[in-house]
């Protein structure tokens with residue numbers, strides 16, 4: 208396919224040139240140079256929506272300022288191909304509705320991001336947008352869905368497995384629950400009171416009624432009574448999640464624990480509720496108190512300290528999930544058949560991104576915070 212000649216010269220975008228919080232480092236640029244005409248297997252995409260995310264915030268905060276020059280934040284987007292390089296397959300011809308993610312390398316090395324009107328990406332980063340999803344929803348599907356997908360793949364979740372998703376109310380956790388359910392596994396999850404209703408209504412965790420929760424009492428008899436129904440643990444109502452799990456799941460241990468919170472205590476005590484051959488996967492940042500170094504040292508200990516030298520006798524895994532258009536396409540297939548959904552909490556205009564981040568960081572959002580850029584849903588495009 209021949210490259211199109213379409214080439215905007217400037218665009219609106221948020222940029223940052225030093226590390227920090229969005230309200231400190233972001234500035235709005237109404238005439239940033241637009242990306243160059245795509246070559247090879249690259250496509251130029253006009254962005255409809257982008258979504259705010261934990262990796263977006265982490266990449267803005269953690270990468271040394273030395274590497275940042277007019278970096279554009281965030282990874283996820285939906286939009287339309289407006290120009291395609293000569294080696295781009297027909298599937299992604301100009302006009303195709305697509306979604307996907309900037310790779311972490313693309314963000315760090317090329318300062319690429321999605322809070323902008325246009326982006327040039329390799330076709331390896333994108334997939335065709337599911338037709339049953341809005342552009343706003345598709346902008347929430349890729350990056351954090353791929354993290355969940357990698358967790359489920361690494362844990363080799365299969366029908367009948369018993370899986371604990373620690374932190375099911377966030378973007379990764381919600382996707383992990385749905386992927387596990389699709390594979391036919393039995394899911395137990397943790398979340399706080401404000402998310403319980405949404406979790407039951409939208410994610411279909413194996414929950415019967417609110418009375419089935421483990422409550423603040425950690426009552427053994429009650430826990431035993433409900434041990435077959437109890438699938439949401441309200442972490443804000445129990446004294447200790449590991450204690451609640453020890454009580455309720457000692458006799459029916461998990462095949463895998465997918466931790467998106469990063470709870471060291473959950474791993475330390477997991478031999479009581481994770482099968483000996485089970486796998487504990489953590490992608491969560493954990494508590495901020497011990498700092499970055501503490502987190503790294505703890506991770507090394509979890510990975511390499513043998514049980515005979517005091518290590519926890521269960522397999523531990525952590526990773527930075529690889530992002531690809533192929534994985535995004537897999538998620539799109541699941542979304543097309545209604546097996547994977549995303550919930551949107553709120554939408555902000557591109558100019559109002561700082562308010563969007565405020566909402567995201569408030570801890571009150573019930574679902575994803577989306578940024579509307581060209582809004583191709585409204586335009587019926």
Ligand SMILES: NC(=O)c1ccc[n+]([C@@H]2O[C@H](COP(=O)([O-])OP(=O)(O)OC[C@H]3O[C@@H](n4cnc5c(N)ncnc54)[C@H](OP(=O)(O)O)[C@@H]3O)[C@@H](O)[C@H]2O)c1
Pocket residue numbers: 260261262265351354373374375376377378379380397398399400402442467468469490491492493526527528570571
């Ligand atoms: N390794 C990777 O490749 C990778 C990639 C992306 C993200 N991550 C990491 O994965 C984690 C989750 O990301 P995300 O985007 O899904 O975050 P998110 O959407 O911000 O959600 C975090 C969720 O965790 C819940 N939570 C907090 N403390 C909890 C606890 N003690 N027990 C149970 N739930 C708790 C929060 O609910 P409440 O409102 O109730 O507190 C919130 O719903 C982050 O730490 C992120 O850095 C890793």
